[in-house]
Amino acid sequence: MKRFMVMQPSSFNGEPNAEAAEHWLRRMKRILVGLDIPEERRVSLVACMLVDKADFWWESMKRVYDTEMMIWEEFERTFLSKYFGEVAKHAKRMEFEHLIQGTMSVQEYESRFSELSRFALRMISEEGEKARRFQ
Numbered sequence: 001m002k003r004f005m006v007m008q009p010s011s012f013n014g015e016p017n018a019e020a021a022e023h024w025l026r027r028m029k030r031i032l033v034g035l036d037i038p039e040e041r042r043v044s045l046v047a048c049m050l051v052d053k054a055d056f057w058w059e060s061m062k063r064v065y066d067t068e069m070m071i072w073e074e075f076e077r078t079f080l081s082k083y084f085g086e087v088a089k090h091a092k093r094m095e096f097e098h099l100i101q102g103t104m105s106v107q108e109y110e111s112r113f114s115e116l117s118r119f120a121l122r123m124i125s126e127e128g129e130k131a132r133r134f135q
Contacts, residue, residue, distance in 0.1 A: 004045050007031045014053030014083070018092075021083035025076065032072070042072040057082060092119035 009031055012024045028046045031037075037045060047067070050058045061067055061078065070078075096116035101109040 001045065001048075003035050004031065004037065007035065009046075009049050011049045011051045012054050013051050014055075014057055016083075018084040018088035022080070025079055029072075029076075039071060043067065043070045043075045046075065054083075089119055092116055096120045 009028060010024060012021065028049065032042050032045070047058055058067075065078075096113075096119055099109075099113060099116060104112065
C-alpha cells in the first residue's frame with residue numbers, strides 16, 4: 001500500500017464524466033503495472049481510491065459479487081460498464097465521425113483524432129481509411 005500511495009493516486013468520486021472515469025482507470029492501471037503490484041492486490045488497492053458516489057457503488061458491488069476474489073480485468077469491465085457505458089461510447093463515436101479541424105492546430109486536431117479514433121475502430125480499420133478521415 002505504501003508504494004502505491006507514494007505514486008499519489010487520485011481518488012474517483014463517481015461523478016458522471018465518462019472521460020474522467022476512463023482517465024482515472026488508465027492512471028490506476030499504469031501505477032499498478034509500473035509497481036508490479038500482484039494481481040490479487042490490485043482491486044483492493046484501487047477500491048481504496050473510490051470516494052463519495054463511487055464508494056457507494058463499490059459497497060453495493062461488494063454485496064452482490066465476491067470482490068475479494070475479483071481480478072483486475074473483471075474490475076475494469078465492471079467499472080467501465082458503470083462509468084463509461086454504451087451511451088458514452090456511442091457519443092464518442094459520433095464525435096469522431098463529425099470531427100473537423102476547425103480552429104484547432106494540426107497538433108490539437110491530431111491529438112483529438114487519435115483520442116477519439118479508438119471508439120470508431122470499425123470505421124478506420126485500414127490505414128488508408130484512417131488517413132482519409134484525418135484529412
